[in-house]
Amino acid sequence: MVKNMDESIRFYTEIIGMNLDRRVALNDEVELAFLTFPGQESVEVELVGRFDGKLSADGIVNHLAFTVDDIEAEIARLQAAGVSMIDTAPRVILNGIQIAFFYGPNGEKLELFQKP
Known part of the structure; x- marks a missing residue:
């Protein structure tokens, strides 16, 4: 779960070295971004962003x-x-x-x- 999707995508791509595979709105409240490491596309990190900026009660890792x-x-x-x-x-x-x-x-x- 991320508070700021743009900031999180920048971190995972520029700092961690992942590639942004796709970014989509699931509905009016939730946006998803899928990131992979180059050459390891079978392992994916999914970022879940809330448009209202609130994190889930489930915590950061959902x-x-x-x-x-x-x-x-x-x-x-x-x-x-x-x-x-x-x-x-x-x-x-x-x-x-x-x-x-x-x-x-x-x-x-x-x-x-x-x-x-």
Whole structure:
């Protein structure tokens, strides 16, 4: 979660050396930015910015996301393993990206992420 998206993108690109892959408004309140390291596009940092400048009650780090090839199969696998699910079916955002949230063993929020 970031207070100022422009400042955060500058930090991660100019100081950390990441590339800005894309920046999009999810809705009227939330903006997302996705950054990767050169040559390591499979590992992505997602910045979540609130247009009103407020941070989530969840804290600064909201969740960790894992890219998958078949989100429905992964949801079924997690359910069969007894994992506590937030989403039992994928949500579709940003022109076809599918996501689903679940909890890790310590209550940490995790996400499955499938690109179209």
